[in-house]
Amino acid sequence: MTLITIRNLGVTLNAPLFSRLNLVVNAGDRIGLVAANGRGKSTLLRCIAGSMEPGEGEITRSRGLTIGHVEQDVPSALMDRPFDTVVLEALPVERRASESWRVGFVLESLEVPEALRRRPLKQLSGGWQRIAMLARVAVTEANLLLLDEPTNHLDLARIVRLENWLNALPRDMPVIISSHDRAFLDATTNRTVFLRPEQSQMFSLPYTRARAALGEIDASDQRRYQRDAKAAQQLRQQAARLNNIGVNSGSDLLLQKTRQLKSRAERLEDAAKPAHLERSAGTIKLANRGTHAKVLIALDDAAVAAPHGRLLFKTGKQFVCKGDRIVLLGPNGAGKSRLVAMLRQAIENPEAVQAGIKVTQSLALGYCGQDLADLADADTPMHTIVSRFDVGDQRARALLAGAGLSVAMQGHPIGRLSGGQKARLGMLLLRLAQPNFYLLDEPTNHLDIEGQEALEDELLEHQASCLLVSHDRNFVRAIGNRFWLIEKRQLVELEGPEHLFASIGAAG
Template structure:
């Protein structure tokens, strides 16, 4: 049964985001929506939800269709409302008294603990807030569920919970998911829409297989284009040769043949279309100034504690060496960020901090998941010119290369999108020219191209780093060592897969 039908659908907001989109959403569809930052994913979801009218084309929804749009952020008027009451308020007022049982059923389906249900939304972690917004929508019993970056702020256990929950939904419910989480898309989608300015592509495949099919189609298109352009060039050369012979001999037949060859070349050139090239959302480049030191950081049975002195774990004797790309694994609350902060402080102060020793030649590149080194009231241009000895023109050129045009460079950082902030943070890292990176959730807000660019830069520059990430694809692609926090000890493991499986078992 068709629930939503888009015909020649397009939206222009200043510039065209997408056009000529033809998409049918049927009952039971699980559609992943993939595009670079700022290329229209959220706009498409808003259009499907009826919040935004298209610039061109038509949208048809089945009669009585209920669409649930899961917001990314908690509305301000719900900040001090309890988890339970926030969900209850999503019901129509006339149903609250008689249908409140539906709230309990929805909360149970996502395993929300009883104590959590009474806590104000503002006092919940970002992950629980995300799930609260999901339950608020689900309790209204939508026919179509729209999810915008649903795994942001979720730890691995909650991502596994969300995957299982989505896969257990009634098969007549359609789900459309805009996400940059490659492993998540593979787990929950069976169709993939690659949203493009023109000629968006959809495949009846989960993300990874769809991506391979898309890349082959783009490569085939590029090969066809190159072949057609080469043929057109040969036709023009042949026409030029016949033209010269025709002029010298006075042959009308050769002149006619010359015109025919030129016409064929023009038809080929007019019809030829190059293979698709993604417009960059901004380049991500890193640097590695190098160091002669073999051992960069030594942990001599360091104690990692909460602010009140409660022991979280002890590190044992550990070394971070040049070329190590160490992924720190552990459940939320285990102390991953506390260890990162302990090492950061030791490097910043260039001292031996307790049982943490750093080599004097270490230069740190640091980025945390909240991008706290970027002041919300500062501007991109202000940050770059203040932190680095660069002229304004050079700073503007670098910012433009990172995807921030002139209009964004003077805008308050707090008004930038998550993707723009993430690329600004990556530019700051590059200009710092470190020889050791500490990265806490570096892929938050980066689109798939950005994630893959970051992976490539870390590997190509042989960068040494310690990183924390809940992005399974990123962890698998980048790590060459893995430390796991388990039973209040830091141990080294061969790979991340057992931890991923254990996180799934926790949900």
Template sequence: MANLSLRNAGLRSGHVLFSNLSLSLSDGDRVGLVAANGRGKSTLLRAFIGEAELSEGELSRSRGLTIGYVPQDVPADALAVPLRDFVEQALPPSDRESEGWRADVALDELGFPLDLVQKPIGQLSGGWQRLALIARGWVTQPDLLLLDEPTNHLDLGRILALENWMAALPRQTIVVMASHDRQFLDSVTNRTLFLRPETSHFFPLAYSAARQALDEADEAAEQQRQRDLKEVAQLRKQAAKLTNIGINSGSDLLTVKSKQLRERAEKIENQVVSVHREKTGKVMLGNSGAEARVMLAFENTAVATPDGRPLFSIDKLHVFQGDRVVLLGRNGTGKSQLMRKVAAALNGEAIDGLRLSPQIVPGYLDQALDWLPLNKTPLDFIVSSYNEGDRRSIALLAGAGFDPDRQDKPIRTLSLGQRARLALLALRLQRPNFYLLDEPTNHLDIPGQEQLELDIAEHGATCLLVSHDRAFLRGVGTRFLQIIGKRLREVEGPEAFFAEMAEAP
């Protein structure tokens, strides 16, 4: 039986990321690793393979345990390597001649077309690079497969295909994956580990059920905390009363009793469980408001590729204030081209068949985040771009999850998750009343996704969005438009589209 275990494990990086973590993984465990950005998920995965050190505790592996590791990015020195060679290189050198067929099987199982097999990794799209890393991690068919953000850069069709691939893995294979995709975690895991600084929680449940159990545990812990603090206050009150009586009466017995009560209060106080509160920062989106009923109006609008090839058309469509419009469609049908067309109109370009309300104040968030000034610090960026002043900017960044030491580091040194939070803060400070959101949850951790959903709903924000995140689409969308047969048509919801994508080859 394959096995990996942790005992009293902890990790520090300036501050505690997690501590007192004990667990044992065995055959068939499919574990979702959940935590906010920068809370130690990737480091824990690398510790499993010996590439990182835990700050405390013990990690043990059963004798002969084989491990496949899938990092987030292709190593820079592998970008020029042909795809098939890249996958085959994960095999022991002595096995490559006789076992090289395993690379072909892994690539075929993950849906790679033959014309990509000899292409250098660096020439592949981000989605194919992600699948190449997975093929490389699996080619030896390890006992334990570690996946760091496996759905990053994948479109919905490939995410669904990856779910099917994982369902077909040998039943005894242990899988541990760090992911922010809630629907994916629900589909492929049977256990969930929530990493926390004080007390991590491990549930034998997929994400959504585990999250409910976690909320219940937090509520019970908060109630116990309140009872303990109430008892502490009563003990201190009794101790103070006995002290006064003892002083006035000269009773040494009462003084000793008072000391005992204070010591008991201190002991309880020191044992009070600190209830976890996610300190990932909130980026509250606003809505500057508008009196106009119609924010966008399309009529006989044609959408085409950059070289003029027709993709689809919009006969007539009004986007009303408060609508949260989700755009659905297979890859290549024109979603991105429509988003670019709307973005161009918001930037003042005249677009045939598209009218904007003169009251519209736009906010645009694209998935690349390449408009962020990478050489500036977050503080310099906010101060120079928005009229908030130094002190207010520092407070805003702190509220968005940026500790003072991170505010003065160049943006290029931030993780993609931190950059996403900075972009959302900048979006808030533009005070728009219409949001154009292209894959807004890319790189956002789950608390950030949930906060974004809540903000959009609570502020009545009008938005047009594209996303492959099924949980986010279900939570945010009020209208759903699907590209069907060269036309943009309104549909009742996203479920039929999801089912269609799941059945696609």
């Protein structure tokens, strides 16, 4: 059964986001929507939801279709309301009294603790705020779900629970998911749309297999283009030789043949389409200053506590050595970010002695926090660069342009940048700091798949020493060579992450 038909859809904002897009959404479709940051995923979802009009084309929705749309950001008007009230108010006013039971049912299915249900959203973590937005959609019993980056701010356990919740929906319930979480897309989708300015590609496959199929198509297109371009060049060379002979001999027949060869070359060149090249959202480059020290950080049963003093865990005896890429694992609230903050303070302020933490003097820190709080919203990218580093205006502009920030963006307040643009600015600051040790707290939160893979490549190529927090399973698998887990108020080392991933999946 067809619920949505999209014909020749196009949207242009400064540059074309997508054009001539044709897509049919049927009952049971679980569609993954993939593109770089700023390439139209959220825009397409808004068009499907009816909250935005496309520039061209049309969308036909089946009669009586109700659409549940979870956008990336929580509306500010909801932040002061209690969790359960926010969910109840998603129902029409006339249904709230008689169907308030639905709220409890949905919150149970999403495993929301009773203690959180009466608390205002502004007092909750970003992860619980995301769950609240999902619950608002679930309680309405919509016929089609549109989820825009649903895993943002969720820890691994909640990501797996969300996967299980989606997979437990009625089989005929269609869902369209915009996400940069590759493992999540593989677990929840059966179709993949790669959104492009021209000729978006679609596959009846989950992400990883679709990505491989897309690579084969792009490689074939590139070979065809090179073959056609070579054939056109040969035709022009033949035409040039015949033209010379024709002119010297005065042969009208040869001159006519020359014109025919040129015409064939022109038709071939006009028809030849170069393979799609993904327009980068901005390059990510890192640096590694190097250090002669073998042991970078020694932990001797350091106590990690919450801001109000409650003990979260103790580290035991642990060492961070040169070349280690340590992934710190554990649920939200376990103390991962607290340990990162303690290590940061110990490196940046060695005179402020912290019990149980010893840092080598040669450490030069590169830090990136999950909320990018080191970037002041009122500041501009240009001022941020020139005030922190001695690079000069011209070099700063070139660096920012390479990171995906146009000259116009460079003068705008950072608060007006997208999450992806802020993340790339943060990565540029890391590079310019020339660190020899990286502390990265959820570095992939705002990076698209291209950015995640670039960060993976840079960390591996530079053999960077780092300690990082991430709930992205693909990123953890690609980067980590050591794995620490916060468990039962202790820091324990795992041989690898797979057993933990499997146990979370089984528990979920």
